[in-house]
Amino acid sequence: MSTSRRRFLASMVSVAAARVLWSESPDQTAFPWGAPVIDCHFHPRPTLEANLAHIDGSGCQAAYLLARLGSADDVKRFMQQEPSHFPGYSVSTNVTAADAIALLTAAVKAGAHGFGEVKYHVACDSPRCAAFMRPRPS
Ligand SMILES: [Zn+2]
Numbered sequence: 001m002s003t004s005r006r007r008f009l010a011s012m013v014s015v016a017a018a019r020v021l022w023s024e025s026p027d028q029t030a031f032p033w034g035a036p037v038i039d040c041h042f043h044p045r046p047t048l049e050a051n052l053a054h055i056d057g058s059g060c061q062a063a064y065l066l067a068r069l070g071s072a073d074d075v076k077r078f079m080q081q082e083p084s085h086f087p088g089y090s091v092s093t094n095v096t097a098a099d100a101i102a103l104l105t106a107a108v109k110a111g112a113h114g115f116g117e118v119k120y121h122v123a124c125d126s127p128r129c130a131a132f133m134r135p136r137p138s
Pocket residue numbers: 041043117
């Protein structure tokens with residue numbers, strides 16, 4: 001998988017923002033985990049309120065959403081509504097489907113920062129799984 005310089009820098013800005021939040025906190029013990037935590041494997045709930053309740057309950061300050069392809073529009077809406085809580089998203093789909101690579105490529109071009117859950121009974125060293133790891137022309 002490749003990433004653009006812009007996306008890499010955006011990720012680094014998110015990490016830097018979390019570090020600033022932590023360093024500017026008057027009481028660093030306010031963080032249940034000892035420091036700000038971003039959940040990097042968060043399956044979105046149906047509503048914004050349910051998503052906020054979940055990250056608050058887990059002691060996280062933000063979550064990186066991991067959505068099925070069909071719910072990409074929902075996660076984009078959550079990101080627009082609460083950008084400090086939901087800084088980005090990835091998508092997943094059944095990687096054994098014939099059009100999986102095309103679908104995931106289109107999703108990344110539409111704004112997804114990557115993809116996950118590449119685990120649909122595919123051997124990690126199989127040609128099918130390796131196809132997801134090859135760099136693609138942009
Ligand atoms: Zn998962």
